[in-house]
Amino acid sequence: MTTVTPSSVAPHAPERPAYRDGNVLRWLGAYTASMVGDNVYFLSLSWTAVQSGTPAEAGLVTAVSAVPRTLLLLGGGVIADRFGPRRVVIGSDAVRCAAVLAVAAVLVAARPGLWLLGALALVFGTVDAVFMPAVGALPARITTHSQLARVQGLRGMATRFANVAGAPLGGLGIALGGAAGAFALAGLLIAVSVPLLASLRVRDAAPDDAPGAGRATARRQLRDGLRYIRGHRVLAPLMVVIALGDLGFVGPLNVGLTLLADERGWGASGVGWVLAGFGSGAAAAALVLAVRGGVPHAGRVMAAGVLAGSVAIGALAHAPGLPAAVGIALLVGLLTGFSGGLCGALLQTRSDPAYLGRVSAVASLVSLGVAPLSMPxxxxxxxxxxxxxxxxxxxxxxxxxxxxxxxxxxxxxxxLPR
Incomplete structure (x- = not known):
């Protein structure tokens, strides 16, 4: 049973596309600002670490956040389900904003060294462990199930925009204000998300009705969530699909592409062109999903996209020249972007909302655990x-x-619901 608060979405409100829903658009603005801030933060952290220490020390600082994020992610899913995803996302963004602005203030007055950057990375990784599951669980609380495919498309577009805009903004912050200015910019961008998230109308599951809630311990809630996923006829195999996709895709795109460009003599500009092709294809897929919404036979369409995308990945290494590689990369982005969006929509619509934080945590952990392994x-x-x-x-x-x-x-x- 779901209890709807007075501020929640009206149960009989006329259906409208997600891209015309003010509630969804406020969420989209908050998500975009937060993701752009994340990109500015990571660039600022890596640049400042390189300036403050050796390359090995800088690499250690930038990797510190991965440890608490990986170790605490499943617990973060429990927290998102227990306290509600909006509350957790607001709290997470507030903490991240305060931490980054505090470091910016310290850097204005002194140069404390790598320990401060390491502490910031540790805080960020710890907060990310609760932020990521809550972000995954929130869309299902702000719109109807029939609009979740469109929301996944909007989310994909926002992610691509943040990846493109974050680096130049971070570079501009460093150029104008040094490390302190860049961190301040990141903090202010993250801060933009907080009032937008606070204004959202959400559907919240009543604590007494949510499975595993009430007096259940966090450990029991985690076991219940894992048991729920393991016994689900759609979610369990979907986790396997996510793991296989990341294992086969992340390494070639992140490491293999650079080595391929070096082998073919394309140079750094060639890598940029291929990545631009991939990004354009993924953005186009997100746009199609955002406008059109769900597609009939989503499972079969997703399978076709995965199989066709895998063929394109294999063909990338055999492209006769750079223009062909860019075209193939665009196709890879289009196919994997579309199938990935459908995967996210199925996770959203097939999960009980009371378990969605834990489902998102497991999906994120599968990706985070596989990706670092595939690159080396x-x-x-x-x-x-x-x-x-x-x-x-x-x-x-x-x-x-x-x-x-x-x-x-x-x-x-x-x-998918229609």
């Missing part, structure tokens, strides 16, 4: 066998995700 493996394999065979193996791993989609009947037949 890809680099080592390319050094031993070259780019062509490794890209083909990566394509096969991604394609296996499409096979899993087709093999599980409930996932294959999954539909």
């Amino acid at each position: 493996l890809s680099a080592a394999a390319i050094g031993a066998w070259g780019t062509g065979p490794v890209f083909l193996v990566s394509a096969a791993v991604c394609g296996l995700g499409g096979v899993v989609l087709l093999c599980f009947r409930d996932l294959r037949r999954a539909e």
Whole structure:
């Protein structure tokens, strides 16, 4: 049972597309500001760390946040479900904003060294552990199920925009105000999200009705969430698909592409063009999903996108020249962006809202656990066998995700609400 507060979405409000819903647009503004702030923060952290220490020390500082984020992520999902995702996201952004602005203020007066940057990274990683599951759980509370596919498309567009705009803004902050100015800019961008999130109308599950709530311990709620996912006929195989997709995709795109460009003589500009092709395709997929919403036979369409995308990934290493590689990368972005958006929409619509924070936490942990493993493996394999065979193996791993989609009947037949 769901209790709707007076400030929540009216149950009989006329249906409107998510991109015309003021509630969704306020969420989108908050999410975009927060993500742009994140990008500015990471650039500022890495640049300041490099200026303050050796390359090895700078690498350690930038990697510090990954430890608490990975260790605490599942607990963060429990917190998001127990206290509600909006409350958790607001609190997380407030803490992140305060931490970054505090560091900016310290840097104005002194140069305390790497310990301050390490402490900031540790705080950010700890807060991210509760922020990420809450961000994943919030869309289902601000709109109807029939609009969640559009929301995933809007989220994808916001992510692409943040990736493109964050680096130049961070560079501008550093150029105009040094490290302190860049951190201050990041904090102010994150701060923009707080009043927008506070103005959202949300549907909140009543604490007494939410499975695993009430007097249940956090450990029991975590076990309940894992048991819920394991026994779900759509979510359980979908987690396997996510893991296979990240294992086969992240390494080639992040490490293999640079080595491929070096092998072909494309140079740094060539890497930029290929990445621009990929980003354009992913942005186009997000735009289509945001405007059109759900598609019929979502499970089968997603499987087709994964299988076709895996073929394109394998073909990337065999492109005859840079223009062809850019075109193939655009196709990879389009196919993987569309199938990834459908994956996110299925996670949102097939999860009980009371478990959505824990579901989002497990999905994020699967990605975070696989991605760091795939990059050194890809680099080592390319050094031993070259780019062509490794890209083909990566394509096969991604394609296996499409096979899993087709093999599980409930996932294959999954539909999105319309």
